[in-house]
Amino acid sequence: MEKLGKQTIKFDNPPTILECSSIVGPKEAQGPLAKYFDQTLEDEFWGEKSWEKAESKIIKEATNMVISKSGISSQDIDCVFAGDLLNQCISSSFGLREINLPFFGVFGACSTFVESLSLGAICTEGFAKHVLCATSSHFCSAEKQFRFPLELGNQRPPSSQWTVTGSGAAILSKEGNGPYITHITPGKIVDMGIKDANNMGAAMAPAFADTLITHFTDTGRSPNYYDAIISGDLGHIGKEIAIDIAKSKGYNIKSNYNDCGVLIFDKNSQDTHSGGSGCACCATVFSGYLFKQLREKKLKKILLIATGALMNSTSSQQGESIPGIAHAISIEL
Amino acid sequence: MDPLESKKTYQDYVDKKSPNSKILKNCFNAFWVGGLICTIGQVILNICKERGFDTQTSGTIVSILLIGISAFLTGLNLFNKIGKFAGAGSLIPITGFANSIVSPAMEYKSEGYVMGVGGKMFTVAGPVLVFGISASILVGIIYLIFNTQSVTLV
Numbered sequence: 001m002e003k004l005g006k007q008t009i010k011f012d013n014p015p016t017i018l019e020c021s022s023i024v025g026p027k028e029a030q031g032p033l034a035k036y037f038d039q040t041l042e043d044e045f046w047g048e049k050s051w052e053k054a055e056s057k058i059i060k061e062a063t064n065m066v067i068s069k070s071g072i073s074s075q076d077i078d079c080v081f082a083g084d085l086l087n088q089c090i091s092s093s094f095g096l097r098e099i100n101l102p103f104f105g106v107f108g109a110c111s112t113f114v115e116s117l118s119l120g121a122i123c124t125e126g127f128a129k130h131v132l133c134a135t136s137s138h139f140c141s142a143e144k145q146f147r148f149p150l151e152l153g154n155q156r157p158p159s160s161q162w163t164v165t166g167s168g169a170a171i172l173s174k175e176g177n178g179p180y181i182t183h184i185t186p187g188k189i190v191d192m193g194i195k196d197a198n199n200m201g202a203a204m205a206p207a208f209a210d211t212l213i214t215h216f217t218d219t220g221r222s223p224n225y226y227d228a229i230i231s232g233d234l235g236h237i238g239k240e241i242a243i244d245i246a247k248s249k250g251y252n253i254k255s256n257y258n259d260c261g262v263l264i265f266d267k268n269s270q271d272t273h274s275g276g277s278g279c280a281c282c283a284t285v286f287s288g289y290l291f292k293q294l295r296e297k298k299l300k301k302i303l304l305i306a307t308g309a310l311m312n313s314t315s316s317q318q319g320e321s322i323p324g325i326a327h328a329i330s331i332e333l
Numbered sequence: 334m335d336p337l338e339s340k341k342t343y344q345d346y347v348d349k350k351s352p353n354s355k356i357l358k359n360c361f362n363a364f365w366v367g368g369l370i371c372t373i374g375q376v377i378l379n380i381c382k383e384r385g386f387d388t389q390t391s392g393t394i395v396s397i398l399l400i401g402i403s404a405f406l407t408g409l410n411l412f413n414k415i416g417k418f419a420g421a422g423s424l425i426p427i428t429g430f431a432n433s434i435v436s437p438a439m440e441y442k443s444e445g446y447v448m449g450v451g452g453k454m455f456t457v458a459g460p461v462l463v464f465g466i467s468a469s470i471l472v473g474i475i476y477l478i479f480n481t482q483s484v485t486l487v
Contacts, residue, residue: 149436150413151436152436153407153413153419153436154417155420158352158353159351192343192344193340193343194347244336245336245337248335248337
């Protein structure tokens with residue numbers, strides 16, 4: 001492991017992403033990426049009594065699925081990194097309480113999936129042979145915690161985003177034949193003073209741009225080195241802003257850049273306003289869609305930058321601005 | 334231009350970049366749906382009066398019926414769709430008030446009947462009640478001060 005420049009870590013023995021799994025809810029199952037997900041649910045409860053229980057079940061089943069798909073025994077996994085959006089990360093800790101493996105609960109808001117992969121990758125350079133990383137989010141439980149009751153007859157502003165219901169899980173391995181995690185660029189907290197909790201894309205875009213540009217400066221790479229640069233959940237508005245900021249700093253990312261929140265829903269037919277968000281947005285789009293593109297060699301080098309808005313409902317009501325964060329991993333064949 | 338030059342330039346840039354709500358369309362829908370709800374109320378009121386109820390009793394019947402219908406539609410997952418379309422049109426009449434109480438009651442049922450349904454029922458309607466009642470007290474005091482005649486009448 002070697003540090004490049006200010007923030008980037010380069011792996012001497014890059015860990016392989018051995019296997020991925022994804023489970024999504026009914027709305028995502030009607031979206032443009034539906035065919036790539038391993039399992040789609042017919043309703044938000046999935047036979048459980050509460051949305052919180054349903055979310056725990058989703059992350060539990062996604063981790064079980066990735067273990068069985070990978071062909072390794074769960075005893076061979078050295079530790080787990082997982083997180084979600086609910087207070088004190090209950091979905092992941094409740095969902096994985098029977099997994100019987102060393103567990104690290106992580107919180108990076110919607111950037112948690114890449115944060116978990118980064119920490120997991122660092123572990124494989126040390127003591128761990130296999131590391132399991134998983135995140136989840138649920139539209140209904142997130143609305144309940146952060147916004148209003150679902151049945152309330154209110155209107156969502158056009159800049160609001162739709163929390164993805166689902167979970168994505170990945171197993172990292174010390175040995176393997178790729179796709180490899182070659183670099184990670186952990187992000188700094190960036191706060192440009194946006195206070196509107198209904199415009200998360202705008203709050204997170206400066207953090208995305210900061211990590212993106214730091215990654216290029218540290219590694220000496222340019223945007224066209226990558227087949228695709230993918231952000232976590234900036235949504236339609238955040239994506240436009242990110243392109244503008246990068247351009248003003250001298251980086252043209254327009255041709256190969258996209259966002260998981262833009263990819264997962266069809267804005268016009270699904271009424272999702274600015275696009276998808278949540279811990280599961282980046283996790284399911286990567287595990288379902290991007291990982292398969294890498295396996296089929298349709299994409300060979302991608303830069304995945306998951307973005308998070310580090311706020312809660314109390315901080316919003318107290319008029320605090322929204323600090324953003326973005327973590328990047330470079331995945332190459 | 335660098336949008337990240339300062340927090341102020343970034344806020345201005347974001348405001349320009351973010352689409353606004355469709356105010357004209359929203360106002361139009363709010364107007365006709367709100368008008369329709371009030372017309373339904375008036376029809377009920379007229380029917381009640383024709384059947385021999387006095388104005389006050391008829392008004393109470395209108396409120397009970399509109400609240401009942403709104404609560405029922407909330408339970409059927411229909412009122413949120415009306416609310417999304419009509420906005421203030423369905424929110425401002427008494428229908429919106431009923432919806433704002435029934436929806437958290439449904440949402441928090443998983444936390445039990447006492448602390449869930451009971452404790453969270455007024456999370457949305459609470460501010461409306463607090464400021465509505467406070468405002469009426471304030472108006473009452475002003476009325477008392479400037480309209481002494483009403484006091485002597487009492």
